Amino acid sequence: MDRVPILSLGDVLLVSIQVDLQDESVVALQEDLAERIVDSGASGVVIDISAVEIVDSFIGRMFATIASLSKVLDAETVVVGMRPAVAITLVELGLSLQGVRTALDLERGLAALRQRRAEREIPLADESDEAVEAPTAAWD
């Protein structure tokens, strides 16, 4: 079974799917991502599917699950690089992928995550206020 590698890009996790994924690998990816989001305190996840030729309902559901999972862990997910043939097929299949943000490519995906993060930040009350970092979670 291939485990999909997860890379760190600042405070964003990047997953690039290169191979024809078997169902077990899909489940493993969900688990690995959940762990990594918590361990790294990442605020965003980018799933790059520009090399993916087939997205069926199982993989489609994985995107939705990862998006929900990340949200619960205070991170945003964006799926990038969907091929036209894949998009057309997903529409025909009836998979709406609701709740999953998408962007044309990695660059735009990262920009979208940055924008969302900026929108969600609560502005400081006063210029003289000092920003404080929250203590990181320590799971045994």
Next chain:
Amino acid sequence: MPEPVDELPITTGDDVVRVRQAVRARAGAAQLSLVDQTKLITAASELARNTLVHGGSGVARVETVERQGRRGVKAVFTDHGPGIADVEKALTDGFTTGSGLGLGLGGSRRLVDEFVLETAVGKGTTVTVIKWTR
């Protein structure tokens, strides 16, 4: 001379991937358009998974076919599992929250040109799909 049929067992998750690859090879050789190839392979993936998950295990037979000068790819998925009790429900199910049978047969049907479902409770299920070159 008749072309051979690819016969593939479906007993593991890896087998589902092999079915996709076999269908891809046939679809490419038959010169289906990229979008049509994608649709057929995706349908095959759904059906192969059904055979494994709902049927317990089964077999896929993939072959190139011809009718009235047009080439196509035919895939037949057979299992001897529980069969489908409510066919109409299975064909109209959506994927949304994973409720219902979740077989995605309706979606698969939309992806192909011909779709035949044969099933009997307690006996098993056979799904035959064909995608023709446009």
Next chain:
Amino acid sequence: MITEQAEQLLELTTPVVELWEGVVAVPLIGTLDSARTQVVMEKLLQTLIDTGSEHAIIDITGVPAVDTEVAQHLLKTVVAARLMGAECTISGIRPQIAQTIVALGIEFGDIPTKATLADALLYALRNSGVEVVRRRRTGAG
């Protein structure tokens, strides 16, 4: 059935044009059939990737009528574009076509539609953060 030659001819007669950076459009002309619409739609989506555009416009000013199948294809294209991370607007819907769509019970829902190609272009530009202004004359010549 479409032969390869016919498909090539289709490609030539339905060009996808880049109206602006990030905005592509396909002006459809004449009677649409299901097969032709599909080919054009696939080309439009591919052009989004090739040009790195986030906005597509399908202009049907030159289309006298659409049937259910064609309307469904247009709809599917819009949804597919969204799945890819782009937005797709339909412009130039004639009153008769609007009536047909409603009569057929097709939900055009939250698909952005604009009366003219110009409106659609302005909409796409604004969405990309580009504003079009008319300069005031600074003084008599």
